[in-house]
Amino acid sequence: MKLLVPVKRVIDYKVNIRVASDGSGVELANVKMSMNPFDEIAVEEAIRLREAGLASEIIAVSIGPAQAGETIRTALAMGADRGILVKCEGNVEPLGVAKILQKIVAAEAPGLVILGKQAIDDDCNQTGQMLAGLLGWAQGTFASKLELEDGALKLTREVDGGLQTLFLTLPAVITTDLRLNEPRYASLPNIMKAKRKPVDEKTPQDYGVDTTARLEVLETKQPEARKAGIIVENTAELVERLKNEAGVI
Amino acid sequence: MAILILGEHDNSHLNEATSRTLSAALEIGNDVDILIAGEDCAAVAGAAAKLNGVRKVLLCQSPLYAHMQAENMAALLSPLMADYETFVTAATANGKNIAPRLAALLDIQQISEITTVLARDTFERPIYAGNAIQNVRSAQEKNVITIRTTAFAPAEAGADAPVEILAVGEDTGLARFVGEELSQSDRPELSSAKIVISGGRGMGSAANFDMLERIADKLGAAVGASRAAVDAGYVSNEYQVGQTGKMVAPELYIAVGISGAIQHLAGMKESRIIVAINKDEDAPIFQIADYGLVADLFTVLPELEELL
Ligand SMILES: Cc1cc2nc3c(=O)[nH]c(=O)nc-3n(C[C@H](O)[C@H](O)[C@H](O)COP(=O)(O)OP(=O)(O)OC[C@H]3O[C@@H](n4cnc5c(N)ncnc54)[C@H](O)[C@@H]3O)c2cc1C
Numbered sequence: 001m002k003l004l005v006p007v008k009r010v011i012d013y014k015v016n017i018r019v020a021s022d023g024s025g026v027e028l029a030n031v032k033m034s035m036n037p038f039d040e041i042a043v044e045e046a047i048r049l050r051e052a053g054l055a056s057e058i059i060a061v062s063i064g065p066a067q068a069g070e071t072i073r074t075a076l077a078m079g080a081d082r083g084i085l086v087k088c089e090g091n092v093e094p095l096g097v098a099k100i101l102q103k104i105v106a107a108e109a110p111g112l113v114i115l116g117k118q119a120i121d122d123d124c125n126q127t128g129q130m131l132a133g134l135l136g137w138a139q140g141t142f143a144s145k146l147e148l149e150d151g152a153l154k155l156t157r158e159v160d161g162g163l164q165t166l167f168l169t170l171p172a173v174i175t176t177d178l179r180l181n182e183p184r185y186a187s188l189p190n191i192m193k194a195k196r197k198p199v200d201e202k203t204p205q206d207y208g209v210d211t212t213a214r215l216e217v218l219e220t221k222q223p224e225a226r227k228a229g230i231i232v233e234n235t236a237e238l239v240e241r242l243k244n245e246a247g248v249i
Numbered sequence: 250m251a252i253l254i255l256g257e258h259d260n261s262h263l264n265e266a267t268s269r270t271l272s273a274a275l276e277i278g279n280d281v282d283i284l285i286a287g288e289d290c291a292a293v294a295g296a297a298a299k300l301n302g303v304r305k306v307l308l309c310q311s312p313l314y315a316h317m318q319a320e321n322m323a324a325l326l327s328p329l330m331a332d333y334e335t336f337v338t339a340a341t342a343n344g345k346n347i348a349p350r351l352a353a354l355l356d357i358q359q360i361s362e363i364t365t366v367l368a369r370d371t372f373e374r375p376i377y378a379g380n381a382i383q384n385v386r387s388a389q390e391k392n393v394i395t396i397r398t399t400a401f402a403p404a405e406a407g408a409d410a411p412v413e414i415l416a417v418g419e420d421t422g423l424a425r426f427v428g429e430e431l432s433q434s435d436r437p438e439l440s441s442a443k444i445v446i447s448g449g450r451g452m453g454s455a456a457n458f459d460m461l462e463r464i465a466d467k468l469g470a471a472v473g474a475s476r477a478a479v480d481a482g483y484v485s486n487e488y489q490v491g492q493t494g495k496m497v498a499p500e501l502y503i504a505v506g507i508s509g510a511i512q513h514l515a516g517m518k519e520s521r522i523i524v525a526i527n528k529d530e531d532a533p534i535f536q537i538a539d540y541g542l543v544a545d546l547f548t549v550l551p552e553l554e555e556l557l
Contacts, residue, residue, distance in 0.1 A: 011377070016511065021382045025502065026381055028368055038493075094349070095358040103502065118493065122376050124361045126349035133353035138423035141346045158486045159342040160440075160495070161259075161431035164316070168424050178476060178493060179486060184475065194391065213357035218384040226518055229539035231530075235552035238524065238542050246522045246539070248444070248501040249468060249557070 001054065001111035003046040006061045006079060006101055007039040009071040010121040023219045026121075035071045037117035038116025040078070041176040044183040046114050047079040054148045055111070057081045058153060061104055063097050065089060069199065076194035083199035088211055094122075096204070096211035103207035105135060112153075117142050117175040128175035138168035142181065144179040168187035250334035251280035251304070253475035255348075256297050257341050257515055260287045260315065263296040265441045266339035268327040268403040273396045274337045275302045275404070276366035282307055282333075285416070286325060288315035291412075299406040309415040316426045317343045323350040325418035330391065340395040340496075341440075352393035360385060364400035377517035378492040386436065398440065432487055439488070442471035444501045445520070447490055449513075450477035451506020451527065451546055458483050458551040461505060467557045473497065473517075473521055475507045491516035506546050509534025526550075 011017055011026070014036040018027040035043075049055040062068040062074035063086040072083035086100055105113060118125035132139035138153075140146075144163065145156035153168045158177045186194070205213045232238045242249045257264040267283065274281045281302060285294040294308040307329075313321045327345070330336060336351060338344040340362045352359040364382075365373035371386040372394070375402035417486060430533040435474055439445065446468070448461050458472070465472045470521045473495070474488040492515035509525070509532055517523070518537055525538035528545050535541040542549060 006361070013512070017377045017380050026377060036292065093358050095353065095356075098353060117326065120378065120492065121426050122361075123378065123492065124359070125345050126352070126359050126361060129346060129349035129352035131323075132319075132360075133323060133350035136421075136423075139346070139350065140424075141319070159429070159449055160487060162429065162485060162487050163431075165427040165430040166318070166424050171371075172423075177486075196428055214387065215360065216386045216388065218371070221382050221384075223379055223382050226523075226537040228536050229523075229541070231535070231541045231543060235542065235549050235556060239553065239556045240523070240538055241540060242522070243499070246501070246521050 002057045002059060002108060004028045004054045004061060004105060004108060004110040004113045005046045005075065006063070006097070006115050006127070007043065007071050008036040008074050008116070008119045009033050009062065009064050009068045010036045010119055012039055013120055018073050019222045022162050023221055027218070033067070034038055034230060036116050036119045038118060038158065038176050040183040041178070042114040043078050044181045045176060046080050048181065049148065054071045059084060059108060059110070061101065063088060063092055063100055072131070073206065074186065075192050076197045077191040077192070078184060082197055083207050084202060085199055086202045086204060088204050091213065092123050092211045093213055094126035094130055095214065097127050098134055099209045100136045100204055102209050103209065112170070112172055112174060114174045114176065117177055128173050132173035135173070138172040138200050140166060140168050140172060140208055141175045142177040143174050144177050146174065146180070182190060214229060228248050251282060251332065252278050252335040252337060253329060253333040254281060254515060255281045255336070255338040255344065256283045256285040256293065257339050258285065258287060258293040258491060260290045261292060263293045264341070265403055266341050266398045267297065268300050269398040269401045270301060270337055270339045270396045271300055271400050271404040272401040273356050273363070273366060277337070277369055278333060280304050284309065284326070284329070286314040286322065287317065294412045298410040299408055299411050300404045301406065301408045303408060303410040304402055304545065306412045307415045308412050309417060311417040313420055314418060317347065318420055318424050319346045319350045320421040320423040321418065322347045323354055324421050326351050327354045328418070336393045338395055339398050344395050348393050348395050350442060355387055355391060355393065357391055360387060360393070361395050362397040363394055364397050378511050379518065380493065380511060386400050397402045397496055399496050432485060436465055437469065437471045439471040439473055440495050440497060442497070444468050444470035445473050445497050445499045446503040446505065447473035447507060448468050448478055448483065448505050449507030450474035452478060453485055455483045464550065464554050464557065467554065475513050480536070504534050505550065507534055508532045509537065
């Protein structure tokens with residue numbers, strides 16, 4: 001069974017982002033970029049399935065600017081077998097991404113597509129569910145445990161009240177949550193090896209997908225800042241102020 | 250044209266997230282219907298019909314919807330949307346699971362977790378863990394929207410809208426429910442509690458969370474946690490507050506042994522009063538706290554329990 005793992009290039013989660021003063025967006029120049037953390041979890045899960053003999057090949061896909069090629073190399077260095085870079089300028093919305101992935105799925109026929117549950121830049125949490133809808137496949141979102149046995153997929157997901165377990169028919173789309181696994185670091189030899197792994201370059205046109213944005217971003221602005229308050233001396237003062245000053249207890 | 254809300258419930262109670270969603274929907278338009286889909290959930294439909302501003306409630310009962318799985322829910326919703334211009338649901342685990350699938354079936358780019366309705370087609374939504382706010386306008390004929398419930402007040406009850414029975418939709422047969430492990434607690438729900446007390450890695454163990462629970466019981470508060478506390482196994486996943494966990498905005502949020510990473514702040518910085526208890530005076534949490542106490546939590550928590 002082939003596994004398809006879409007990976008997104010985003011601003012590193014440790015970076016304190018800056019909003020451009022003209023309202024046009026978030027500053028991207030000279031900012032550290034990384035693979036979306038949830039996608040690292042997706043790549044890791046795919047590698048574990050292959051290591052367990054349950055998958056034959058892992059294809060990492062990224063849809064984005066030329067530099068998204070680096071994100072694919074990261075996935076290859078972790079252990080993915082080959083890559084597909086779909087080059088496009090500007091922001092591609094989740095629906096556009098899902099439509100491109102739908103075409104790649106048609107060409108590659110994977111048994112599972114494993115994605116991150118959300119990208120930490122736009123915080124949309126949409127692509128996996130959209131892809132599953134377009135394909136008419138089962139969707140196992142927010143996965144914290146995945147068990148593949150005899151062509152059936154048992155999946156545990158994080159829901160508001162706790163955990164839910166489902167059986168999904170295959171092929172299926174999975175989106176990862178934080179507790180699914182702890183992604184490995186790529187070793188130096190594997191980073192070198194990854195440079196020789198094949199990466200196909202494509203464009204949205206190759207797939208006949210129109211990625212024109214449906215939503216217009218009118219403005220990107222700074223949120224209202226919260227000011228630091230006061231430091232209290234001890235627990236008694238804290239309780240006194242919460243009662244008499246803030247009136248919240 | 251009309252707006253359809255997908256109601257959030259557990260087959261016996263209507264979740265407050267739905268009345269908050271209704272408030273948001275009424276800012277978008279007037280003709281707002283609520284769909285209650287589930288198993289033996291007529292009482293939930295009755296509760297939804299009482300919310301002020303609802304035009305009618307659609308009730309669809311079948312074991313197919315008992316756990317609101319996305320495949321069958323989207324199959325039910327997609328044909329219904331012929332009569333609606335906008336679909337709105339709360340950004341709960343169910344809403345996040347179902348809405349994008351529906352959006353794709355309708356060829357719509359969803360707008361996730363809006364916090365303000367600026368106009369019928371224009372919304373504010375946070376990006377980058379709330380470190381930037383976008384104003385987005387949709388030129389689409391129809392929209393699929395999820396609501397950040399902490400940004401909208403619950404609608405009042407008092408009305409008596411009609412309840413219409415809806416035929417059961419297609420069974421996609423794609424996913425089968427096996428079971429669930431839900432936390433049993435008499436405390437208020439984390440997302441809607443008036444007071445939340447959360448523990449982080451500094452709590453040190455699952456057993457130490459008992460101290461927070463005892464204080465929570467005195468305050469009528471919900472207990473939350475940072476990702477680090479969940480990852481360490483001190484508490485289970487449904488406690489996680491943050492960018493990729495639950496969003497909370499209580500009257501009082503008490504962060505104990507939490508450093509204040511942006512991913513955590515994203516989930517709680519809209520709280521009215523924030524208290525931070527941390528032994529590291531440089532912890533970033535103090536930059537947004539109304540009241541900070543630089544001290545060892547193992548000294549403070551017993552005192553707090555005593556004084557409350
Ligand atoms: C993709 C992604 C998503 C994430 N999503 C979330 C999310 O939704 N929610 C979330 O919370 N995090 C999230 N994180 C993790 C986040 O980046 C931080 O790692 C996490 O919030 C840290 O948790 P913490 O503050 O409990 O731990 P730490 O940062 O380790 O802080 C522990 C604090 O406890 C204090 N302390 C220790 N002992 C004591 C004591 N005895 N008395 C008083 N104080 C003490 C320390 O001074 C320290 O400040 C995410 C990260 C990533 C990469």
